[in-house]
Amino acid sequence: MVHFLSATSARSRPHRAGAASAVAVLLAGCSGPQSSLDPAGAGAREIADLFWWMAGGTVVVWVAVAWLTYSAVRGRVAEQTARQARYYIIGGGALFPTVVLTALLLHGFRILPPLLAPAPPGSLRIAVSGEQWWWRVQYQPDGEEPVELANEIRLPVGEPVEFILDAPDVIHSFWIPSLGGKMDMIPGRTTRLTLQATRTGTFRGVCAEYCGESHALMAFPVVVMAKAEFSAWLAAQRAPAQAPADPLAERGRAAFLQNGCAACHAVRGTEARGRIGPDLTHVGGRMTLGAGVLTNNRAALVRWLAHTDRVKPGVLMPHFGMLPAAELDAVAAYLESLR
Amino acid sequence: MKTSAAPRLPERHESLWRLIVSPTVWAVHFMLSYITAAVWCAKYVPRSGTLEPVRWLIAGYTLVALGAIAWNGWDGYRRHRHGASELPHDADTPGDRHRFLGFATFLLALLSAVAVAFAALAVLYFHDCR
Numbered sequence: 001m002v003h004f005l006s007a008t009s010a011r012s013r014p015h016r017a018g019a020a021s022a023v024a025v026l027l028a029g030c031s032g033p034q035s036s037l038d039p040a041g042a043g044a045r046e047i048a049d050l051f052w053w054m055a056g057g058t059v060v061v062w063v064a065v066a067w068l069t070y071s072a073v074r075g076r077v078a079e080q081t082a083r084q085a086r087y088y089i090i091g092g093g094a095l096f097p098t099v100v101l102t103a104l105l106l107h108g109f110r111i112l113p114p115l116l117a118p119a120p121p122g123s124l125r126i127a128v129s130g131e132q133w134w135w136r137v138q139y140q141p142d143g144e145e146p147v148e149l150a151n152e153i154r155l156p157v158g159e160p161v162e163f164i165l166d167a168p169d170v171i172h173s174f175w176i177p178s179l180g181g182k183m184d185m186i187p188g189r190t191t192r193l194t195l196q197a198t199r200t201g202t203f204r205g206v207c208a209e210y211c212g213e214s215h216a217l218m219a220f221p222v223v224v225m226a227k228a229e230f231s232a233w234l235a236a237q238r239a240p241a242q243a244p245a246d247p248l249a250e251r252g253r254a255a256f257l258q259n260g261c262a263a264c265h266a267v268r269g270t271e272a273r274g275r276i277g278p279d280l281t282h283v284g285g286r287m288t289l290g291a292g293v294l295t296n297n298r299a300a301l302v303r304w305l306a307h308t309d310r311v312k313p314g315v316l317m318p319h320f321g322m323l324p325a326a327e328l329d330a331v332a333a334y335l336e337s338l339r
Numbered sequence: 340m341k342t343s344a345a346p347r348l349p350e351r352h353e354s355l356w357r358l359i360v361s362p363t364v365w366a367v368h369f370m371l372s373y374i375t376a377a378v379w380c381a382k383y384v385p386r387s388g389t390l391e392p393v394r395w396l397i398a399g400y401t402l403v404a405l406g407a408i409a410w411n412g413w414d415g416y417r418r419h420r421h422g423a424s425e426l427p428h429d430a431d432t433p434g435d436r437h438r439f440l441g442f443a444t445f446l447l448a449l450l451s452a453v454a455v456a457f458a459a460l461a462v463l464y465f466h467d468c469r
């Protein structure tokens with residue numbers, strides 16, 4: 001698995017024995033590329049704050065109840081009059097929970113509308129379609145032609161971006177924990193989610209609604225970039241595929257077209273215009289393959305082509321393990337050159 | 340009426356029905372609020388459309404519901420105070436059954452009132468169908 005995908009990235013943490021490392025293991029869950037508790041977005045910030053308030057409050061209530069239980073069983077509390085006992089029951093059992101729940105409810109209501117508000121007009125829109133088991137991604141910058149890509153999302157830092165979400169097959173859910181809340185992708189409906197990244201970095205998004213066999217293998221890298229860098233990147237992604245520069249990649253392109261890949265995949269600028277699978281125009285520039293499953297390199301490309309169904313059980317792409325190794329290598333070289 | 344002799348109770352057979360009035364009002368209020376908002380947003384306005392009429396309707400439902408619950412709660416409270424007896428009303432007598440059911444009705448009314456208020460609070464914060 002890809003290293004940036006691992007949630008327990010405890011690298012660079014001081015290593016001590018016993019309790020210290022146990023704490024480190026626990027804390028490792030609090031940071032990393034896929035943690036709601038290490039927010040890199042406006043929505044995630046609100047959610048993390050809410051979590052900490054609730055966690056803190058829970059601890060206080062838990063300690064109080066534990067103490068009450070202890071003193072009821074063990075303690076030498078002075079005899080209580082019926083009246084005092086009633087105060088305990090009404091105050092602790094009814095009033096206090098009502099006040100706490102009301103406060104939580106009001107706070108939740110308060111933070112919801114901004115989380116659901118649309119991005120201001122003129123913002124970047126990204127249409128994402130959840131497919132079994134990958135992501136079709138279409139960038140729709142204001143006033144420009146859309147750019148179709150897949151399985152990776154890049155965002156300009158600091159800008160609200162509106163995601164327009166749907167699904168052609170079953171329900172999926174779009175979630176980038178570091179940036180904000182999640183939103184279901186429902187066949188026949190369009191849902192929306194606005195995210196605003198607050199710092200640059202590489203994060204991980206996932207499908208958060210069970211959608212079939214390889215649901216757990218349906219993720220995507222998220223790269224938050226400086227605005228200028230993002231614009232340059234998008235301009236490069238808009239360009240059609242580069243022509244192969246060396247003979248191996250050239251043979252790979254021929255094999256790609258011969259073996260029917262084009263029935264399912266598009267490579268802009270070539271006759272490959274399939275729409276069933278991910279757009280491969282710039283697949284060589286993606287960080288991962290197969291929706292976050294393999295780190296993208298030549299060997300991984302070969303592995304994906306030869307053992308598609310083993311890398312991703314139930315995958316809707318046939319494997320090409322029957323092709324000669326040299327041909328697979330050439331196709332991989334071609335795909336790798338598509339940056 | 341200071342004694343709690345059985346024949347003088349307002350009803351001959353203690354009924355359980357009045358116990359569930361408040362929770363039922365709560366359930367109906369919840370369903371109605373939910374359905375009104377869902378139908379309004381699905382049929383009458385676009386996805387980001389205003390919720391204004393629904394907010395007023397829900398405010399109306401809430402007043403009616405709280406009124407019904409107050410009435411039912413007051414009725415329970417009166418039965419709880421019937422005659423001279425202390426909580427927890429657990430003697431095996433018609434009088435205590437009467438008081439016990441009244442008290443339970445009263446408590447359920449309080450709970451239902453809080454629940455109705457919780458549901459209604461949402462309209463203070465949500466102004467459109469998103």
Ligand SMILES: [Cu+2]
Nearest residue numbers: 207209211215
């Ligand atoms: Cu899924």
